[in-house]
Every structure is written in C-alpha cells, then in structure tokens.
Amino acid sequence: MAAYPGGTAIDVRLITEDGVEQHSVADLPALLRRPDGIVWVDVPVGDTAAATVLADVFGFHPMAVRDCLERNRVPKVHVYPDHVFVVLHAPEQGRAGHVHFIELDQFVGPRYVVTVHGPVNPAVDPQVCGHETRQVLRRLESGRLRPRSPFELSYAIVSALARRQEAFVELCTGEVWRLEQQVTSGELGDTEQFLEELFRTRHGLAAVRAMAMLSREIYGRLASLGRMGTGWVATDDDRRLLDDLIDQFDRVRGLAQGQADYLQGVIEFYRTRTDTKMTIAAERLAVIAVITLPITALSSIYGMNLIVNRRTDIPQLALVLAVMIAMSVTLLRWAKRQGWW
Numbered sequence: 001m002a003a004y005p006g007g008t009a010i011d012v013r014l015i016t017e018d019g020v021e022q023h024s025v026a027d028l029p030a031l032l033r034r035p036d037g038i039v040w041v042d043v044p045v046g047d048t049a050a051a052t053v054l055a056d057v058f059g060f061h062p063m064a065v066r067d068c069l070e071r072n073r074v075p076k077v078h079v080y081p082d083h084v085f086v087v088l089h090a091p092e093q094g095r096a097g098h099v100h101f102i103e104l105d106q107f108v109g110p111r112y113v114v115t116v117h118g119p120v121n122p123a124v125d126p127q128v129c130g131h132e133t134r135q136v137l138r139r140l141e142s143g144r145l146r147p148r149s150p151f152e153l154s155y156a157i158v159s160a161l162a163r164r165q166e167a168f169v170e171l172c173t174g175e176v177w178r179l180e181q182q183v184t185s186g187e188l189g190d191t192e193q194f195l196e197e198l199f200r201t202r203h204g205l206a207a208v209r210a211m212a213m214l215s216r217e218i219y220g221r222l223a224s225l226g227r228m229g230t231g232w233v234a235t236d237d238d239r240r241l242l243d244d245l246i247d248q249f250d251r252v253r254g255l256a257q258g259q260a261d262y263l264q265g266v267i268e269f270y271r272t273r274t275d276t277k278m279t280i281a282a283e284r285l286a287v288i289a290v291i292t293l294p295i296t297a298l299s300s301i302y303g304m305n306l307i308v309n310r311r312t313d314i315p316q317l318a319l320v321l322a323v324m325i326a327m328s329v330t331l332l333r334w335a336k337r338q339g340w341w
Helices: 025-033 048-057 062-069 126-142 150-185 191-227 236-306 314-337
Strands: 009-016 019-023 038-043 076-079 084-093 099-108 112-117
Touching: 009 025, 019 025, 019 126, 025 038, 025 048, 038 048, 038 150, 048 062, 048 112, 062 076, 062 084, 062 099, 076 191, 084 126, 084 150, 084 191, 099 126, 099 150, 099 191, 112 126, 112 150, 126 150, 150 191, 150 236, 191 236
Parallel strands: 038 112
Antiparallel strands: 009 019, 009 038, 076 084, 084 099, 099 112
C-alpha cells in the first residue's frame, strides 16, 4: 500500500499467473506498459490526490474522475474507447431502519482494473466500503482466484457485491419471519414498536430491490454494447460473465420482491385481523347500545316520578323494573336471532 503525495494510501498490485505482487503508486506507469499481468489499483477514498492519479496516470475523463469524488445516487455506466466506467451500490443497515448506499466505482481497461470507494455518510464505518475488494484480495492471495482478464477480476468484485445484496435480503428475511410469527401468534407486544419494525423491514427490502434492479440495468446495457462490437469486451468468456452478472442481479431482485410480497401478505393478515376485531367490538357496542338505550329513556322519564325524597312508590317501581327486564330480554333475544352475539 502506497500513499500518493498529499493523499490517502492506495493499493497497487500486479496479478500474474505466479501470484500477486505489491507495488507503489510510482510504479504505475511502468506496470501499465508491461505486457504481462493485470494491474489492480484500489483507492480506499476518492480524494483530490487520488483524482490526480486517475487523471494523470490513467488519463480518465474528467467527468468520470469527478463522479469518483462525489456521491452518486444511482448506478452509472460510461463506455470509453479503451475502458468502461461503472458505478454500483451495496446496502448497509443503518440506525432507525435507514439503508446506506455504499458506492463502488470501477474503471475496467485492457490491462487494468481501478476500484474507487465512493464517499459515504459519516455515520457509516469506513471499513464497510472495502468489503468486496477485501474478499477478492483474500481469494487472490490464497490462490483460489486467478483472473485471466481485467473483466474477470471485475466480475469477481461485482459478484461479491451481488452476494452482499443477497445477504442483506437474507437479513431482512429473518425480520420478516420474526414479524410473521408475532402476527400469527397474536403476541405483538408494543404495537407502535411492532409497526415501526414492520415498515422498517419493508423499506429495507425496497432499497435492496432497487439496487439490484438498477445494477441489472447497468450490466444489461454493457451486454448490449458488447454485442454491438464496441471492442471493450474482448472475448466470448467476458460476454458469458456479463450474462451471469445480469442473472445474479435478477436473482437478488426476485428474492427481494418475493420477500416484499410475503411481508405485504403479513401486513394484510395483520390489518384484516385488526379490522375484524374492530368490527366485532363495534357490533358488541351496538348490542349494548340497543339494549341500554330504551331502558335509559324509560328510567329518565319515570325516575324522578317514582323515587322522591320522602317516599318510594314500591308497586310502580316494581312495575317499571319488570318492564325494563322484559325489554332487555326481548332485545337480547332479538339481537341473538340477528347473530350479533
């Protein structure tokens, strides 16, 4: 790992059949002229010093370099005569259900791959940004991965990103199952907290589904350009890797959509049961109102006439009470026949 003057540390590696060689930033011009191996430059933070390397050493387009320094809200793809620039996102769970978009920028050329980890929210641990590249580096150092082309190296990195999206779907699925068990068992606990978790999980699934769908569109575009003969996809193997990436993102999108539909079913079940309980409660309250309203009206009319300060007219009181009881029994029997209770 080498630091460009005034900037952050930049990883420069040469990947050959024999293994992985560590180099400094100063070695880049010579490495790019070598006929063998794949040069992989990993930039942990896109700052102005890193922008100098991207612009001066590689000669990347100023707009692409600017995109590496700024946060991009949606994935991008730009195809240049000798390389392709891609912006992708991976999910990271934040506080209160917020889903952070972790940006990964890539330049894929004829002999090199440059990965730049885009700016992130200050609330995000910077270590999460290098998740995919660290995975690929471990495979390279262990000898389990030996890419034959820069796009094959890029494929390994993007596949790790797709697996990260899939792992996020798995995380949300665990929440879906837990919420479904709470709904079916009727043990919701704090209802407000339960609803918060319900909609938080749905938001997470919607976020990862959008990431996978947009990533799929990016590689669908690249596949179309490759079939048009732009020259940046060199071999049929690279085209097959493109198709596989499209399939991976399609699968993640389908998984997220399936779990979102399942969660929506849980929400509908919860709403239906809640509405049913409210309907039953309203019917019971209606029965109570029907039974008590005539009695209340009768007592309000006769109350002051039957019970006075000095004496109570016992016979008349007994008669009114009998009438009230008869009315109550009659109304209860009528409500029973109506199926209200």
